[in-house]
Amino acid sequence: MxxxxxxxxxxxxxxxxxxxxxxxxxxxxxxxxxxxxxxxxxxxxxxxxxxxxxxxxxxxxxxxxxxxxxxxxxxxxxxxxxxxxxxxxxxxxxxxxxxxxxxxxxxxxxxxxxxxxxxxxxxxxxxxxxxxxxxxxVENNKEQLPFDEPKFKENLALVYFRKGRAKAAKSILEQTPKSSFTQQLSVKVDDLIESQQAAITSSSFSATNVNRSESGSVEQYKARIQGMLRTNNYLSLDQVAAEALESYPSQPYFYYAQGYAYNKKGKPRDAIEVLETGLDYFVGDIALANKFYQELADAYNSINNSVKANMYLRKIKPGF
Missing domain, CATH: 1.25.40.10 (Tetratricopeptide repeat domain)
Structure with a gap:
């Protein structure tokens, strides 16, 4: 009873x-x-x-x-x-x-x-x-960590990858027994390393050195932002997205980019404000909507509002 x-x-x-x-x-x-x-x-x-x-x-x-x-x-x-x-x-x-x-x-x-x-x-x-x-x-604390556990190394590599630390992730994967998970993650890590190296050599895509006259169209803004997202170069991403929104305030992708950058910079309340504003401009783009919902969930979790976080997580539609 x-x-x-x-x-x-x-x-x-x-x-x-x-x-x-x-x-x-x-x-x-x-x-x-x-x-x-x-x-x-x-x-x-x-x-x-x-x-x-x-x-x-x-x-x-x-x-x-x-x-x-x-x-x-x-x-x-x-x-x-x-x-x-x-x-x-x-x-x-x-x-x-x-x-x-x-x-x-x-x-x-x-x-x-x-x-x-x-x-x-x-x-x-x-x-x-x-x-x-x-x-x-982590490397300086290696002796006290469970590096003999393959699952720990897999998780560590995944955490590094998600944080944009591709070379660190690759180093850990090289020390980890091969599995379907490590093979799939290795492909993603290699792609990220390639993208980061390409971004370094393509200085024309640097957000701080490109003026508005060179990137005035929606397509050019999207190209710059996509390059920054691929390489986790979010330090100036919020500024580029804000610049894009000044000219194109009805483009939801730019709201997503700015919200993503705010989350990465530890500004969840700013992220929530811009992302929820951007939700008003959706026109059936389910894949982009999923990205919005994930960023909103992350932002609300950051301020310990898990009710709102779970509300947005439930909105995510699998397969897109």
Whole structure:
């Protein structure tokens, strides 16, 4: 009876109060159980925990969602006392301390979670982000990392690739056992390296050196922006997109480019504003719409509004 009531309580809280926020925090658990739905994942995760743990955990997520990080940290530390080996709690603490810019403490919790689950992509991504904030490299911490785990190396290569660090990704892939995943990723990494090298040699596409008279048409703006997106050259991308929007304010692609650049620069609120404005100009371009929704989801996740993030993720149509 108690278990049934507990499950009803979890389902009710998830659906009526936290929306998708709790599910984001437990996405790593769901990865290991692909045949159960998200609410079941939450129920299974919590069914062995006391009401005290559940209350503190849910409250911590609530506080994180409203950016009350100090309170969220205190609650997660209480959860840690109740279950010191809970890797989800370790990862949450790593992310919270990252938000508070307490990087050494964040690194400790991120490493604990990663060593407990070396095959977890999200733990790897968080750990790399924390190192980058401190101008540290994974290679300098190699001795304490699970480099003997092929899945960890695959995840690390993927994280590097997504961050535009193509040569670093290639270096890791060369040390990783061959698999269908590594072969597919290697092709993408090689393409990215080629694109980055082409961009370096094609100085005419540099955003800082091309004036408006040379790139006044929609097609020329798109060509410049596409080149910058292929090479992850987002440092001046928002300026180029803004320039394009001055002349062509009804072109949704330019809104996407500016929103993408803002996300990469850590300006999620600016990204949300420009991307949601650009949504008004869509005319049936499903592929571009998917890109908008993904960037909006990323931006809302960055400000801990997972309800809106999941709303946009649900809008993404597969196959485009």
């Amino acid at each position: 108690k278990g049934r009531c507990c499950k009803k309580r979890v389902s009710r809280v998830i659906s009526t109060f936290f929306g998708g926020f709790f599910l984001v925090a437990l996405s790593t658990y769901a990865q290991e159980s692909p045949n159960i739905d998200e609410t079941q994942s939450a129920e299974l995760f919590l069914e062995d925990y006391s009401d005290d743990f559940q209350d503190k955990f849910f409250d911590a997520l609530k506080q994180k969602g409203i950016e009350n990080y100090d309170r969220a940290i205190n609650l997660m530390l209480q959860c840690k006392q109740l279950d010191e080996n809970n890797t989800v709690v370790d990862h949450e603490l790593a992310q919270l301390y990252l938000k508070e810019k307490q990087y050494p403490v964040a690194e400790t919790y991120a490493l604990t979670a990663l060593l407990a689950e070396p095959g977890n992509l999200w733990y790897t991504n968080t750990y790399v982000e924390i190192l980058q904030k401190q101008q540290k490299s």
